[in-house]
Amino acid sequence: MKFKRLKHRSKGDLILDAIVYFSLIMVFILTFYPFWNIFIVSVNDATDTVRGGLYLWPRIFTLASYKAVFTDNTIVSSLYVTIARTVIGTLTALLVTTMLAYALSKRELVGRKYFNTLFIFTMYFSGGLIPFYMVLKSLGLIDSFWVFIFPSVVSVFYMILIRTYIEGLPAEMEESALIDGANEIVVFIKIILPLCKPIIATVALFIAVGQWNSWFDSYVFTYSPKLVTLQAALVKILNQYQTGSMQTTAQQFATSQTRNPVSSDSIKMATTMVATLPIVMIYPFLQRYFVKGIMIGAVKA
Amino acid sequence: MEVESAINNKKIVKKPNDRFKKIIRQKYLYLLMAPAIVWVILFCYGPMYGLYMAFVNYVPGGDSFYTSFFSSKFVGLDWISKFFSTGDFVKIMRNTLCTSLLTLVVSFPAPIILAIMINEVKNVFFKKTIQTVSYLPYFISWVVAANIFLTLLSSGGFVNQILIHLGIIKSSIMFFQNGNLFWGIMASANTWKGMGFNSIMYLAAIASISPEIYESADIDGATRFQKIKYMTLPALKPTIVILLILAIGGIINAGFEQQLLMQNNTVLDYSDVIDTYTYRYGIQNGMYSYAAAVGLFKSVISFVLLVSANKLSKKLNDQSLF
Numbered sequence A: 001m002k003f004k005r006l007k008h009r010s011k012g013d014l015i016l017d018a019i020v021y022f023s024l025i026m027v028f029i030l031t032f033y034p035f036w037n038i039f040i041v042s043v044n045d046a047t048d049t050v051r052g053g054l055y056l057w058p059r060i061f062t063l064a065s066y067k068a069v070f071t072d073n074t075i076v077s078s079l080y081v082t083i084a085r086t087v088i089g090t091l092t093a094l095l096v097t098t099m100l101a102y103a104l105s106k107r108e109l110v111g112r113k114y115f116n117t118l119f120i121f122t123m124y125f126s127g128g129l130i131p132f133y134m135v136l137k138s139l140g141l142i143d144s145f146w147v148f149i150f151p152s153v154v155s156v157f158y159m160i161l162i163r164t165y166i167e168g169l170p171a172e173m174e175e176s177a178l179i180d181g182a183n184e185i186v187v188f189i190k191i192i193l194p195l196c197k198p199i200i201a202t203v204a205l206f207i208a209v210g211q212w213n214s215w216f217d218s219y220v221f222t223y224s225p226k227l228v229t230l231q232a233a234l235v236k237i238l239n240q241y242q243t244g245s246m247q248t249t250a251q252q253f254a255t256s257q258t259r260n261p262v263s264s265d266s267i268k269m270a271t272t273m274v275a276t277l278p279i280v281m282i283y284p285f286l287q288r289y290f291v292k293g294i295m296i297g298a299v300k301a
Numbered sequence B: 001m002e003v004e005s006a007i008n009n010k011k012i013v014k015k016p017n018d019r020f021k022k023i024i025r026q027k028y029l030y031l032l033m034a035p036a037i038v039w040v041i042l043f044c045y046g047p048m049y050g051l052y053m054a055f056v057n058y059v060p061g062g063d064s065f066y067t068s069f070f071s072s073k074f075v076g077l078d079w080i081s082k083f084f085s086t087g088d089f090v091k092i093m094r095n096t097l098c099t100s101l102l103t104l105v106v107s108f109p110a111p112i113i114l115a116i117m118i119n120e121v122k123n124v125f126f127k128k129t130i131q132t133v134s135y136l137p138y139f140i141s142w143v144v145a146a147n148i149f150l151t152l153l154s155s156g157g158f159v160n161q162i163l164i165h166l167g168i169i170k171s172s173i174m175f176f177q178n179g180n181l182f183w184g185i186m187a188s189a190n191t192w193k194g195m196g197f198n199s200i201m202y203l204a205a206i207a208s209i210s211p212e213i214y215e216s217a218d219i220d221g222a223t224r225f226q227k228i229k230y231m232t233l234p235a236l237k238p239t240i241v242i243l244l245i246l247a248i249g250g251i252i253n254a255g256f257e258q259q260l261l262m263q264n265n266t267v268l269d270y271s272d273v274i275d276t277y278t279y280r281y282g283i284q285n286g287m288y289s290y291a292a293a294v295g296l297f298k299s300v301i302s303f304v305l306l307v308s309a310n311k312l313s314k315k316l317n318d319q320s321l322f
Helices: A002-043 A046-050 A064-071 A073-105 A112-124 A129-138 A156-167 A172-179 A184-195 A197-213 A216-221 A230-243 A249-258 A264-300 B002-014 B016-025 B027-055 B065-070 B078-085 B088-107 B109-120 B124-139 B142-152 B158-165 B179-207 B211-219 B224-249 B257-262 B265-271 B274-284 B288-321
Strands: none
Touching: A002 A064, A002 A264, A002 B109, A002 B124, A002 B142, A002 B179, A002 B224, A046 A264, A064 A073, A064 A264, A073 A112, A073 A156, A073 A184, A073 A197, A073 A230, A073 A264, A073 B027, A112 A156, A112 B027, A112 B288, A129 A216, A129 B027, A129 B274, A129 B288, A156 A197, A172 A184, A184 A197, A184 B027, A197 A230, A197 A264, A216 A230, A230 A264, A230 B142, A264 B124, A264 B142, A264 B179, B016 B027, B027 B078, B027 B288, B078 B088, B078 B288, B088 B109, B088 B179, B088 B265, B088 B274, B109 B124, B109 B179, B109 B224, B124 B179, B142 B158, B142 B179, B142 B257, B179 B224, B179 B257, B179 B265, B211 B224, B224 B288, B257 B274, B274 B288
8 A cells, every 4th residue: 555655656756857847948948048049149150140050059150240349339339338337327326225225224213204205105106207208308317427327326125125134233333333422424334334245235236237238218318329328239239120131031141142250130149148248147146145135125015 | 102102292292302403413314315315306206296297288398397387288187088089098008908917827827836846856956057047037138138039039030940840830920020919929028037036036935834844744645746736835825915916016017118129010009008108109209298198197007006906915914924
């Protein structure tokens, strides 16, 4: 009797294992392969790519597309803009958001409840795109670099994450520093900031990724070519591709008889890789932190 | 307790000086808050104040935005009723709700199933690899994601090649020329992008199940499938219910970037949702007041839904805790 049950169990378990491993490998392929496909097209000779059948490995390896990308003035300039906004935007947003979080974590703060409501309300109701655009216009932020920085200098959601974290810190160090005559700004810089490293790392990752990835503000709120971000440049390449050169494979093959190792397609893929790689290289190492951060967020939000 | 707070209240009422002194003492805290307060007034409450333009016939030009919209003609709810009376309203709401509902149906269960399956894997390396890779789409921009979908689903793209190769179809499916397919593409894209990341919450909920429960099930000779059905899933139920309520609360947000990047004129009748509509009429066609009115309509619905969803989930959360 017992033997029978054991045997039954192991058979069921085997089927379950087969389903689980098969499905997870499918998930792996569905999430990873698209990136791999972009990568091999970006490093393969463009004339060769047109022949089709490029699935697993590059056939004729070349970095010509990357060379073309990094000598293209528009793309190089957009890369600088993107790096600048990511660095400046992340640092300012972290500072202003953490300062707010610390102040609001103080239970004795006069008017704490009202200030809290003032900020939380904005998570539920917004004026919408058009009035926001008008405000940017009247502040002179349209077609200015600072449109990438000022509107996103506070994130109420991340403020809640950081505030929750600060509220969970032991109060002794802070209290003794305050008794010793240090003011709150000194306490904030010397005690709170160092203690908040894990949550700041999490929030920094999300803010930096958001800055790196944003294209809409550059696309809609700026028109000077100097302010095009990398993702906005990629949108322009995509639009060209969609409308302009809707060539069939045969046409592409005919025009590619000149044996050009670079095509609009391979440049598009190389630009996509440049826009993706920094993220791919950073987020796996911060996994531990953001998994924790999400949990705090889930409990609080 | 009540007496104490009453005394405290009295103190405050009797000595307003105390409160004032306290504020002075807390000046550094206010200083730390100051930049954020300037931000919230300018960039959050400024646009809310600017919603007044939805009730006037605002014509751009003139000196400052604020002075020129107060001199504009007041039209009340004319813009909103114009939106309702055009055929656009029905079409836009249909697209918004269908995209959202289809996304919900596909992308809500996906992370739950993924988390349960990841939990069944014993090999640590395989588990970690799947988790890390599944988070990747969440971190890339919609531009890159749209590029991936446009490329893979193009007429000579990977998906068509495979389907033709397997003999499922004879000629390429024009995915982005067929409006009927657009909602499905949006639902798949949203699922693809969020599935891995959204599984984190469920994995954490599974991790908090006491191992003793599983051990006692082992002794009783439960199969792994039975354990999933009678232990893991019930343990996930509170998390599932709360996240589902919150997801339904966000039903009016059918996305914006993904539509904007993947739509074209052929599928516009199916791809246009409230946010893209507002963008097209307001920013691209310069009908500011009309677009602001449509945006206000959405903000109000969204507010009501979010507040009710939050209230409901808080209530359920308290019940499940006590």
